[in-house]
Amino acid sequence: xxxxxxxxxxxxxxxxxxxxxxxxxxxxxxxxxxxxxxxxxxxxxxxxxxxxxxxxxxxxxxxxxxxxxxxxxxxxxxxxxxxxxxxxxxxxxxxxxxxxxxxxxxxxxxxxxxxxxxxxxxxxxxxxxxxxxxxxxxxxxxxxxxxxxxxxxxxxxxxxxxxxxxxxxxxxxxxxxxxxxxxxxxxxxxxxxxxxxxxxxxxxxxxxxxxxxxxxxxxxxxxxxxxxxxxxxxxxxxxxxxxxxxxxxxxxxxxxxxxxxxxxxxxxxxxxxxxxxxxxxxxxxxxxxxxxxxxxxxxxxxxxxxxxxxxxxxxxxxxxxxxxxxxxxxxxxxxxxxxxxxxxxxxxxxxxxxxxxxxxxxxxxxxxxxxxxxxxxxxxxxxxxxxxxxxxxxxxxxxxxxxxxxxxxxxxxxxxxxxxxxxxxxxxxxxxxxxxxxxxxxxxxxxxxxxxxxxxxxxxxxxxxxxxxxxxxxxxxxxxxxxxxxxxxxxxxxxxxxxxxxxxxxxx
Numbered sequence: 191x192x193x194x195x196x197x198x199x200x201x202x203x204x205x206x207x208x209x210x211x212x213x214x215x216x217x218x219x220x221x222x223x224x225x226x227x228x229x230x231x232x233x234x235x236x237x238x239x240x241x242x243x244x245x246x247x248x249x250x251x252x253x254x255x256x257x258x259x260x261x262x263x264x265x266x267x268x269x270x271x272x273x274x275x276x277x278x279x280x281x282x283x284x285x286x287x288x289x290x291x292x293x294x295x296x297x298x299x300x301x302x303x304x305x306x307x308x309x310x311x312x313x314x315x316x317x318x319x320x321x322x323x324x325x326x327x328x329x330x331x332x333x334x335x336x337x338x339x340x341x342x343x344x345x346x347x348x349x350x351x352x353x354x355x356x357x358x359x360x361x362x363x364x365x366x367x368x369x370x371x372x373x374x375x376x377x378x379x380x381x382x383x384x385x386x387x388x389x390x391x392x393x394x395x396x397x398x399x400x401x402x403x404x405x406x407x408x409x410x411x412x413x414x415x416x417x418x419x420x421x422x423x424x425x426x427x428x429x430x431x432x433x434x435x436x437x438x439x440x441x442x443x444x445x446x447x448x449x450x451x452x453x454x455x456x457x458x459x460x461x462x463x464x465x466x467x468x469x470x471x472x473x474x475x476x477x478x479x480x481x482x483x484x485x486x487x488x489x490x491x492x493x494x495x496x497x498x499x500x501x502x503x504x505x506x507x508x509x510x511x512x513x514x515x516x517x518x519x520x521x522x523x524x525x526x527x528x529x530x531x532x533x534x535x536x537x538x539x540x541x542x543x544x545x546x547x548x549x550x551x552x553x554x555x556x557x558x559x560x561x562x563x564x565x566x567x568x569x570x571x572x573x574x575x576x577x578x579x580x581x582x583x584x585x586x587x588x589x590x591x592x593x594x595x596x597x598x599x600x601x602x603x604x605x606x607x608x609x610x611x612x613x614x615x616x617x618x619x620x621x622x623x624x625x626x627x628x629x630x631x632x633x634x635x636x637x638x639x640x641x642x643x644x645x646x647x648x649x650x651x652x653x654x655x656x657x658x659x660x661x662x663x664x665x666x667x668x669x670x671x672x673x674x675x676x677x678x679x680x681x682x683x684x685x686x687x688x689x690x691x692x693x694x695x696x697x698x
Contacts, residue, residue, distance in 0.1 A: 215486030222511025269306030380472030
């Protein structure tokens with residue numbers, strides 16, 4: 191019999207935002223709110239940090255988000271960029287791939303994907319959250335909620351005691367089985383393909399080098415052993431077709447390994463963590479119901495092919511976080527309408543990409559290794575959004591809504607800097623390429639970087655090598671407004687300072 195939770199006599203906590211789920215998405219959102227000084231509670235039903243490698247691919251765009259949050263060095267230190275993939279084909283031919291990068295470009299600071307176990311990502315985010323004064327409330331589950339025009343009243347349970355928490359907003363970052371989504375009555379359209387399954391496990395391995403990600407293509411299905419940096423284990427992946435044994439135990443995993451690799455000298459140890467993955471591809475009908483929002487796997491579930499799911503969730507939180515913080519401080523509530531308008535089309539595109547790569551993996555009996563702008567997520571854009579305004583024509587390479595590119599070799603009074611160093615911190619930044627008219631600044635302020643021939647003040651930058659003007663296609667009078675999430679809000683090649691003022695005023 192389930193014990194009925196004991197209810198505390200009154201709600202003693204009224205955070206601005208209640209976040210449900212402390213995976214990468216929820217932790218990113220909490221960090222965004224913490225650095226903006228917005229109160230929140232971050233609850234997680236699990237008793238402690240989740241074990242297992244799970245998602246292990248971090249894309250270049252997500253590394254830029256981590257750069258902005260101040261954890262990218264920590265994450266990279268526990269990972270490996272451009273890990274080689276050693277693939278053995280059905281005919282025994284061996285190829286090496288995965289080492290290609292986007293090359294050295296001043297506008298792209300992280301030219302390759304990073305392999306690191308998901309728990310390392312969560313660890314880095316929890317450390318950053320602690321530095322910002324926040325923490326995860328483990329062993330605390332959402333029981334239910336009601337909402338009004340002004341707030342959300344949620345019941346959370348910890349240690350058998352129920353507490354009512356009243357917040358301005360509730361955000362469900364609680365995964366594919368999201369309680370928040372179900373309680374909000376939001377449909378989760380898509381399919382579960384029971385015939386497409388994969389054993390995933392973290393195992394120690396004898397007899398195999400850790401220099402590359404090893405893959406074998408076999409008529410039965412794919413097999414992969416990927417060394418996980420900063421650990422002594424590999425992630426084991428084996429596709430399981432109908433009729434095959436799906437048990438993620440040592441004996442079955444060893445048998446599959448020997449049969450598909452043709453090698454008997456590789457020995458697995460008992461899994462430290464294991465799971466049977468099923469192809470579940472779904473997209474929430476909407477990302478918002480009143481004061482309740484969805485982000486990450488609660489809003490979209492992907493195939494792991496292409497390494498997109500975790501990255502998309504982190505970028506959801508990066509988008510939503512600054513908007514919640516702005517509205518909490520007095521910005522127009524309409525700003526929150528742009529969250530779904532911008533992020534749901536991105537998730538739909540990512541679902542299409544990951545589905546295509548899943549079909550390719552099933553056909554080729556292996557994991558697709560080709561990487562391009564779509565998998566790196568550097569081409570994610572919010573063109574056409576209500577928050578994207580410019581006076582450029584359709585042929586322009588860079589438009590409002592696009593990712594704001596980086597630029598190196600900028601000279602400041604404090605020495606050489608790259609643009610991303612100057613735009614960190616979750617605020618608006620205006621690049622002024624020579625407009626003398628001052629832009630009216632709202633009370634919350636924004637940083638204006640003046641592009642000059644020789645820097646004399648703290649906000650002056652000299653575009654020494656022309657990388658900044660080149661990346662932004664900027665003429666002498668251009669104004670470019672960069673949003674807190676690293677996307678371009680406005681471009682005025684005409685140097686219209688009033689357009690910038692009107693944009694910021696519209697946000698409030």
